[in-house]
Amino acid sequence: MATDELAEKLHRRLDLQDRAQPPRQPRVFNPHTEFKEFSRKQIRDMEQMFKRFDSGKDGFIDLMELKMMMEKLGAPQTHLGLKNMIREVDEDYDGKLSFREVSIH
Numbered sequence: 001m002a003t004d005e006l007a008e009k010l011h012r013r014l015d016l017q018d019r020a021q022p023p024r025q026p027r028v029f030n031p032h033t034e035f036k037e038f039s040r041k042q043i044r045d046m047e048q049m050f051k052r053f054d055s056g057k058d059g060f061i062d063l064m065e066l067k068m069m070m071e072k073l074g075a076p077q078t079h080l081g082l083k084n085m086i087r088e089v090d091e092d093y094d095g096k097l098s099f100r101e102v103s104i105h
Helices: 002-020 040-053 063-072 079-089 099-103
Strands: none
Touching (some): 040 063, 040 099, 063 079
């Protein structure tokens, strides 16, 4: 009896939440419109640099790729330092950096 009542309340709450939240459209990232302060050449150069260090070719720079990037740039970091760098700019908290996240910081 009590479990049926609890289940009914839970279903009602979930229904209300589903109606209150409009479906979210995925946001398309366009660096040319988002970063108006950079020229097209600057954005292209940043994209090439990002792709050079994205060794997994997945569109993200993870911890190990960031480590290699910092070493190649002559500024090696500790594991903790790298994690802190990612934490500072990782907007979606996925533990890796997208081109957008790298560009805005």
